[in-house]
Amino acid sequence: xxxxFATMFMAGSLMVSAFAAKAENYGGxxxxxxxxxxxxxxxxxxxxxxxxxxxxKIYEGLFDYxxxxxxxxxxxxxxxxxxxxxxxxxxxxxxVEWHDGKPFTSADVKFTILEVLKKxxxxxxxxxxxxxxxxxxxxxxxxxxxxxxxxxxMRSFSAYESPMVPKHLLEGQDVKSAPLANKPVxxxxxxxxxxxxxxxxxxxxxxxxxxxxxxxxxRIVGRFIPDASTRTAAMENGEVLYAAYNAVPNIDAxxxxxxxxxxxxxxxxSMINPMALIEFNxxxxxxxxxxxxxxxxxxxxxxxxxxxxxxxxxxxxxxALSSNFSATNLHAKxxxxxxxxxxxxxxxxxxxxxxxxxxxGVRMKATLDIIPYGExxxxxxxxxxxxxxxxxxQLDLRYEDVPTWLKRVxxxxxxEMNVNYFYQLPDPVLGVHRHYGTNQIRxxxxxxxxxxxxxxxxxxLLDSGSKEPDAAKRTATYKEIQTILANDMPVxxxxxxxxxxVYNTKLKGAYxxxxxxxxSFREAYLD
Amino acid sequence: MKYVVxxxxxxxxxxLAIVVINFFLLNMAEGDAVDVLAGEAGSATPEYMAELRKxxxxxxxxxxxxxxxxxxxxxxxxxxxxxxxxxVNELIFDRFSATALLMTSTIILAVGFGIxxxxxxxMRLNTWKDAVITVFALxxxxxxxxxxxxxxxxxxSLQLGWFPTSGMENVAAFYEGWDRVVDIAHHxxxxxxxxxxxxLALYTRMMRASMLEQYGQDYVVTARAKGxxxxxxxxxxxxxxxLLPVVTMAGVQVGALIxxxxxxxxxxxxxxxxxxxxESLFARDLNxxxxxxxxxxxxxxxxxxxxxxxxxxxxxxxxxx
Numbered sequence: 001x002x003x004x005f006a007t008m009f010m011a012g013s014l015m016v017s018a019f020a021a022k023a024e025n026y027g028g029x030x031x032x033x034x035x036x037x038x039x040x041x042x043x044x045x046x047x048x049x050x051x052x053x054x055x056x057k058i059y060e061g062l063f064d065y066x067x068x069x070x071x072x073x074x075x076x077x078x079x080x081x082x083x084x085x086x087x088x089x090x091x092x093x094x095x096v097e098w099h100d101g102k103p104f105t106s107a108d109v110k111f112t113i114l115e116v117l118k119k120x121x122x123x124x125x126x127x128x129x130x131x132x133x134x135x136x137x138x139x140x141x142x143x144x145x146x147x148x149x150x151x152x153x154m155r156s157f158s159a160y161e162s163p164m165v166p167k168h169l170l171e172g173q174d175v176k177s178a179p180l181a182n183k184p185v186x187x188x189x190x191x192x193x194x195x196x197x198x199x200x201x202x203x204x205x206x207x208x209x210x211x212x213x214x215x216x217x218x219r220i221v222g223r224f225i226p227d228a229s230t231r232t233a234a235m236e237n238g239e240v241l242y243a244a245y246n247a248v249p250n251i252d253a254x255x256x257x258x259x260x261x262x263x264x265x266x267x268x269x270s271m272i273n274p275m276a277l278i279e280f281n282x283x284x285x286x287x288x289x290x291x292x293x294x295x296x297x298x299x300x301x302x303x304x305x306x307x308x309x310x311x312x313x314x315x316x317x318x319x320a321l322s323s324n325f326s327a328t329n330l331h332a333k334x335x336x337x338x339x340x341x342x343x344x345x346x347x348x349x350x351x352x353x354x355x356x357x358x359x360x361g362v363r364m365k366a367t368l369d370i371i372p373y374g375e376x377x378x379x380x381x382x383x384x385x386x387x388x389x390x391x392x393x394q395l396d397l398r399y400e401d402v403p404t405w406l407k408r409v410x411x412x413x414x415x416e417m418n419v420n421y422f423y424q425l426p427d428p429v430l431g432v433h434r435h436y437g438t439n440q441i442r443x444x445x446x447x448x449x450x451x452x453x454x455x456x457x458x459x460x461l462l463d464s465g466s467k468e469p470d471a472a473k474r475t476a477t478y479k480e481i482q483t484i485l486a487n488d489m490p491v492x493x494x495x496x497x498x499x500x501x502v503y504n505t506k507l508k509g510a511y512x513x514x515x516x517x518x519x520s521f522r523e524a525y526l527d
Numbered sequence: 528m529k530y531v532v533x534x535x536x537x538x539x540x541x542x543l544a545i546v547v548i549n550f551f552l553l554n555m556a557e558g559d560a561v562d563v564l565a566g567e568a569g570s571a572t573p574e575y576m577a578e579l580r581k582x583x584x585x586x587x588x589x590x591x592x593x594x595x596x597x598x599x600x601x602x603x604x605x606x607x608x609x610x611x612x613x614x615v616n617e618l619i620f621d622r623f624s625a626t627a628l629l630m631t632s633t634i635i636l637a638v639g640f641g642i643x644x645x646x647x648x649x650m651r652l653n654t655w656k657d658a659v660i661t662v663f664a665l666x667x668x669x670x671x672x673x674x675x676x677x678x679x680x681x682x683x684s685l686q687l688g689w690f691p692t693s694g695m696e697n698v699a700a701f702y703e704g705w706d707r708v709v710d711i712a713h714h715x716x717x718x719x720x721x722x723x724x725x726x727l728a729l730y731t732r733m734m735r736a737s738m739l740e741q742y743g744q745d746y747v748v749t750a751r752a753k754g755x756x757x758x759x760x761x762x763x764x765x766x767x768x769x770l771l772p773v774v775t776m777a778g779v780q781v782g783a784l785i786x787x788x789x790x791x792x793x794x795x796x797x798x799x800x801x802x803x804x805x806e807s808l809f810a811r812d813l814n815x816x817x818x819x820x821x822x823x824x825x826x827x828x829x830x831x832x833x834x835x836x837x838x839x840x841x842x843x844x845x846x847x848x
Contacts, residue, residue: 239692
């Protein structure tokens with residue numbers, strides 16, 4: 001009795017102090033949009049977008065990152081790095097339990113990194129490629145032994161990028177087909193309850209969450225609504241309170257923004273770093289000559305594309321790297337990336353390179369493939385057709401469904417130019433190298449070097465960029481890389497996409513993490 | 528009874544033929560389930576993809592895949608959906624109830640009101656009532672389904688706030704028992720009305736025309752000569768005969784209803800089979816798609832059998848054999 005009283009008192013005082021400090025409310029259901037419905041819930045096997053919306057509420061990472069890129073300790077309390085950058089020691093949080101009651105230990109970390117992420121995660125083999133072994137001297141210490149320094153690794157410990165999974169539910173099984181995929185057991189603030197196919201995924205509050213007093217919400221429900229106009233209506237009606245990754249299209253978002261109870265933000269995407277771009281086939285077809293690719297980049301009015309097609313959300317690209325890498329001093333502004341497009345200069349380049357216009361003003365014909373992810377991209381293709389017509393390149397547009405398009409571009413290399421977008425992720429090693437390295441010409445693998453561009457000087461620079469622990473030297477290396485790419489242009493970057501999160505102002509506290517919608521929502525509450 | 532069994536036996540080769548044709552048609556599409564899965568995952572190694580293909584049996588030659596599939600179908604096993612990581616039977620069963628609910632309520636509403644309005648229009652030929660019904664039928668027939676759905680949402684959910692915009696249940700509340708039934712019925716109203724409107728218009732027009740045609744028949748003249756009341760002529764003699772084409776049409780359209788419901792299911796986020804079929808096509812989830820096609824072909828065969836039986840009740844002259 002006394003003990004019960006004491007616990008109640010403690011809980012009560014905790015709540016009182018929480019109320020006093022920030023006036024957060026406990027309880028309530030947050031219903032948000034998950035679009036499209038995810039194929040599975042195995043975030044350790046697939047980085048597919050909708051999985052990322054759901055799973056970081058259930059699985060946690062060693063760290064999270066705030067909007068300034070600073071590391072927030074989650075499952076790790078702290079880390080220390082040896083002087084040569086080859087040994088990283090993590091001190092893990094004590095008293096953390098999986099949702100099934102088993103303790104979380106360093107054995108889970110070792111298993112997750114070496115047996116799961118390094119083997120079956122799409123990006124894990126790259127993020128942790130230098131990790132040769134992990135020592136676990138006690139249950140709460142994990143020592144990563146690296147072959148080479150890996151500065152980018154410290155940016156990939158979020159719950160979305162590297163979720164920590166329970167060893168006891170995966171060990172001895174085929175990780176990719178283990179039942180954990182659709183019955184996740186994590187350490188996070190919310191527990192998996194139910195997945196009604198075609199309707200919703202329901203998560204309930206984890207009453208035993210390690211951070212006392214969190215989370216505030218009783219329940220999170222991710223809803224699937226296939227039709228974009230209905231998603232907007234559900235948002236207007238207050239049936240859903242949060243819609244990230246353009247689940248509510250820009251055209252509606254700019255209208256909803258005018259309402260008092262709905263707001264729009266572009267925060268929460270800096271770790272994803274999406275870049276719209278054109279990939280060229282550099283091995284065969286009309287775009288083998290880099291001069292043509294430079295002319296194309298010069299002719300494009302990036303500002304027009306952003307303002308007209310994407311309702312002003314986006315930043316013109318200025319180099320092969322996103323300007324978000326300015327935070328780590330890796331971005332440098334390059335030539336051949338005009339904001340407004342210069343048709344005369346582009347024509348001059350083509351004239352000089354000897355591509356004469358015929359009687360109809362046509363220098364060459366080509367087919368432009370368009371990423372089949374919706375109307376915005378189709379319109380981008382239509383703009384490009386017109387803009388390229390101005391410099392004598394006559395384009396035919398081709399818009400296919402996803403499997404056909406992937407097969408064409410990444411299996412058969414049966415394309416000439418292709419509008420696409422890539423996630424550049426929190427470090428170029430993770431998101432940009434895959435586009436340009438010779439070792440990234442991997443037929444049949446999606447979203448890698450489909451241009452089949454190969455340059456040994458660049459390969460050497462990319463290699464040193466991934467191993468260089470010294471920040472200043474790294475800056476210099478990436479400047480060289482960007483200079484080469486601005487000249488050869490196997491890929492022409494168009495603009496940095498700014499995804500929109502539309503949210504009901506009743507929802508507070510969901511915006512502190514740089515991961516945005518891929519965050520845990522442990523501090524989210526309803527006003 | 529003998530007739531029913533005979534028809535059922537005849538249905539089997541038809542359904543098998545449908546399965547085989549669907550199988551080859553679907554396999555003509557570029558790309559497979561593995562391409563889509565790997566594409567969504569962002570990046571995947573060719574080894575991993577080869578391994579997946581082996582696991583899914585997609586590395587086998589097509590005729591072998593077909594034989595394996597047919598063997599499974601005969602044992603009532605529709606295979607495994609690799610995308611959903613679930614047996615197809617389970618997935619379809621889960622979604623079929625939502626579709627069945629929407630279809631049944633739609634058919635009842637469309638056929639019931641269609642017959643009623645058509646009857647009314649025919650009985651009040653060339654009056655304002657007839658004009659109103661005919662114009663209403665023409666407009667609803669000509670309006671695209673998705674637009675009607677969106678307008679329903681704008682008017683009845685956003686402006687008036689009478690009905691929820693989408694879904695099948697209130698996910699903030701998670702009702703149980705009778706409250707849940709009421710909640711689902713509440714969510715069912717807008718999708719049903721939207722999906723019914725098109726068919727309602729069709730049946731109204733058909734019923735009206737059919738009634739008028741029957742009024743001109745010799746037996747009506749005979750009935751009048753016998754001194755029967757107009758009321759009795761209309762409801763006992765003309766109505767029964769006029770229903771035949773409407774019932775035939777309704778039977779044929781049950782199959783089409785599944786197709787038409789893709790749009791309504793998508794607009795109202797109704798978790799039915801149409802939506803599942805639509806998604807699985809883009810995911811190249813062929814096992815699931817074949818399963819849905821199989822189910823709908825069985826449904827069409829069954830409904831047509833029921834329609835034939837209804838014929839005998841409507842018109843005793845028709846004999847079933």
